[in-house]
C-alpha cells in the first residue's frame with residue numbers, strides 16, 4: 028500500500044529488489060493523479076523527469092554502483108525552492124513563468140542522495156501565511172477533511188505527504204510554516220536550528236528566520252533526511268560548520284532522565300482545551316518512559332507575535348523588492364519606469380504580501396526604525412534569553428504546535444486571529460531553535476501536533492524524544508481517506 | 521577678501537582592483553561584452569545569497585591604513601533600499617553605522633601651505649550596473665557587468681575650504697591609492713568617482729550654511745570648476761538677500777553650470793538595516809598588522825626621503841613622488857646612474873611632456889630605467905651632445921631601442937676630434953667672408969651664425985664647445 032509507505036520501508040523494499048525505483052515513482056504519480064484534484068498539493072508535477080531519474084537509479088542499482096541513502100525515494104519540494112530548469116513560482120503571479128537556471132543547495136543534496144523529484148508544492152504566496160489560502164493559484168485542501176485548510180505556508184508539502192502522494196517533502200519555516208501544516212495534516216515536520224541547513228536557492232521571506240526542513244511520515248524518516256540536509260554550505264554565509272551528525276543513530280528510544288520543561292504560557296486561554304489535553308497525554312507517555320517534567324515560565328511569550336510581525340515583514344519588504352519586472356518574472360508595461368514598477372508590483376503581488384510589505388517598509392522607515400524595528404531586535408534578544416534560562420534547567424520544551432486543529436477554509440476572517448496561528452511556533456523561530464511537530468492524537472478526527480523545542484543544534488535530542496514518543500504512544504497510525512468535499516472527517520485505514 | 525568662508529566635504533568612490541566581485545565569483549574586468557560577467561548572485565535572482573570576498577576587505581583595510589584610519593575589530597553590512605533598474609536586488613549592500621575604517625586624515629599642500637584634511641570613514645559596498653539609454657525608441661538597456669564590483673566610499677570631514685584644496689585633496693588621495701595598488705583610480709573608466717557637499721557661511725560663524733550636494737563631475741578639473749561655480753552662486757544668492765535650498769545639483773560640463781536635480785523634501789529614505797544574509801566582519805588585530813606590513817612607502821614619506829637622501833627640492837620631490845610608477849622609475853634609474861637631479865630633470869621635462877600628451881603612466885611606455893641611465897651616461901662621456909640626446913630620446917621613447925644602438929645606427933656620435941672640426945671650421949670661414957667681417961667688427965651674433973653653419977655641415981654632431989673654441993681661435 029503505497030500511501031502508507033515510509034522512506035525506511037521503501038528503502039528496504041528497494042534494497043531487496045521487491046520494487047524498483049521506477050515502479051515506486053509510477054505508484055507515486057498514480058497516487059497524485061488519483062488524489063490531487065481533491066487535495067491540490069502540487070503546482071507542478073515533473074512526471075517525465077521523475078520517471079527518467081528513477082530509471083537511472085534502477086540502472087545504477089543493477090550495475091552495482093554505490094547509491095545514495097535516498098536512492099529512488101520520491102520527494103516533493105515547496106515551490107519556493109529553486110529547481111534548475113523547473114518552474115519555481117512561489118505561488119505568486121509575480122513568478123508565474125520563472126524557471127531558475129540553478130538549484131537550491133537542499134535540492135542538490137537530495138538529488139545527490141538519489142531521491143526522485145516528483146514536483147513542486149503549493150504554498151502561501153512567497154511563504155507568507157498559514158493556510159495556503161494566500162496562494163495566487165489555488166488553496167490546498169487538508170486530506171483529513173477537504174473543507175479544511177492544510178495549514179501553511181508549507182501546506183502543499185504537508186498535504187502531499189499526508190495524502191501519501193510522496194514519501195517526504197521539504198518545507199520552509201519562518202514562524203511555523205513547516206510545523207503548523209505538519210500538525211494540521213498529521214505528519215512529522217522539523218524546523219532545524221537556524222544555520223544548520225543551507226538557504227541558498229530558497230527564495231527568501233525573512234532571511235534571519237527562514238530554515239528548510241523535512242516533512243515526513245515518521246520521526247525515523249525525518250532523521251534520515253536530516254542526515255542529508257545538515258551540511259555546511261559555503262554559498263550561504265549563515266550556514267554553520269559542524270561535524271556531520273548521524274541523527275538516525277540518536278534514535279535510541281531512551282528518554283530516561285531527560286528533563287522536559289512545560290512552559291505554562293503555551294497552555295493558556297487561547298489554546299483549545301482538547302488540544303491541551305492531547306498534548307498533556309503525550310507528555311504522560313514520555314514521563315512513563317522515564318522522562319522528568321516540570322512547569323516553567325517563558326514570560327516574554329506574549330511578545331513573540333508582535334516581534335515576529337515586525338522583523339519578518341521588515342526583512343520581507345527588502346527581500347521582495349527585487350521583483351520589479353526588470354529582469355524576470357511578471358512585468359506590466361507602462362509609459363515610464365515608475366509606472367511600470369507600480370503596475371507590475373500592484374498586479375503581480377497578492378493582498379497579504381502587499382500588506383506585509385507595507386508593514387515592513389513602515390517599520391524600517393527612518394522615522395519609525397528606532398520605535399519598531401530596533402525595538403523588535405532588542406526584544407528578540409530578550410526572547411532568546413528567555414529560552415536560554417529555560418534551557419539552563421531543561422533539555423527540551425514541550426508545547427502544542429498550534430492553538431487549534433485545522434479550520435474550515437475561509438473561516439478565519441480577521442487578521443489577528445490568523446496571525447495567532449503562529450503563537451506556539453514563532454518563539455522558537457525568533458530564538459533560532461530547532462523544533463519538531465509530531466502527531467499526538469485527534470480532535471474530532473483531525474490531527475493534533477505536539478511541539479518539542481530543543482537547544483541550538485540539539486536536533487538529535489528532540490528527534491530522540493519524538494521517536495521514543497512515536498514508538499510508545501499507542502496511537503494507531505491513521506491515514507486520511509480523502510473524503511469527498513464536504514464529507515465527514517477521515518476514517519481509519 | 522571674501523566675507524564668506526567655504527566649507528566642502530568630498531565623498532569619493534573607488535573601485536577595488538580585486539579579481540572577482542565582492543559577493544560572487546564573477547570577474548571584475550572592465551570592457552567585457554554586456555552582461556557576460558554576471559551570475560544569479562550579482563543579478564539578484566531569487567534565493568541567491570552573497571558571500572563576502574575577503575580580498576575586498578583586505579583592500580579596504582589597506583586604504584584605511586594608508587589614510588591613517590582606525591580599523592575597528594568588527595564591522596557589518598547593511599542594506600540600502602531603493603528601486604532603480606541598475607540595482608538588481610533593489611537594495612545595495614553597503615555599510616551604514618559600522619564601517620571598515622574610521623577617523624583618518626591626509627595632508628595636502630596648497631600654495632606652499634600644508635593642511636590636514638580629516639577622513640570621517642571608509643566603507644565597503646557593491647557597485648551598481650550601468651544603464652544605457654537609447655537615443656530613440658524610449659527604452660533603456662541594462663548592463664550588470666559592473667554590478668557587484670567592490671567599492672570603497674571615502675568620506676572626508678567638511679574641512680576643505682576652497683575648490684583648489686578640493687582638487688589637491690583628490691590628487692593626493694588618488695596618489696595614495698595608486699601607491700597601495702588597490703585600485704587603478706581612473707576617473708574616465710569610473711574607477712574613481714566624486715560627489716561634493718558645499719556650503720558657505722560668514723567668516724567667524726559657527727553654524728553651517730545650507731548644504732548643496734553636487735554630482736556628475738567627471739574629472740578633478742570638473743570638481744574644481746563645479747565648486748567654483750557653486751561658491752559664486754551661493755555668494756550671489758546670499759548677497760541678493762535670497763535663501764539657498766538644500767538640494768542635489770548636477771554639474772553640466774558643456775555649459776559650465778550646476779543644475780538642480782532634487783530638493784531634500786524629495787530625498788529618499790533608504791531604510792537601512794543590517795543585512796541578515798551576511799555575518800559581521802571580524803578584522804583581528806593580527807590581520808591588520810599583516811596588511812600594514814604589505815603597505816608600500818607612501819607618497820608623503822617618499823617625498824621627505826627624496827629631499828633628504830637625494831637632495832631634491834621640495835617641488836621636485838613632490839612632482840616625482842606624485843605617481844608611484846614615476847618614483848619607482850626614478851629610483852631604478854638611480855641604481856645605474858647616480859645623479860638624482862639630472863634624472864629628475866629628464867623625468868619632469870621631456871618624459872613628463874610625453875606622458876601628459878599621451879595620457880599614460882611611465883610604466884606603460886617602452887622606456888626603461890636602464891635606457892635612460894645609458895642615455896645620461898652617453899651625454900656625460902661626450903659621446904652625444906645635449907641636442908642629439910633629445911633626438912635619441914625621441915627615438916628611444918618611440919621604439920624602445922637602446923640609446924647606444926640608436927646613436928650607432930643613425931651615426932649620431934659626437935665629433936670631438938679637433939682636426940676633423942678644424943677642417944669644417946676652415947671651410948665655413950672661407951665660405952662666409954661677410955659673417956667673418958661682421959664678427960671681426962664686433963658683431964657678436966655673427967658668431968652664432970658661424971657656429972650654426974659648422975653644426976649644419978656636421979649634421980649637429982660636432983662638439984659645440986670645440987666648435988666655439990676653434991672658431992674663436994681662428995678668427
Ligand SMILES: [Zn+2]
Nearest residue numbers: 544546559562
Ligand atoms: Zn556574479
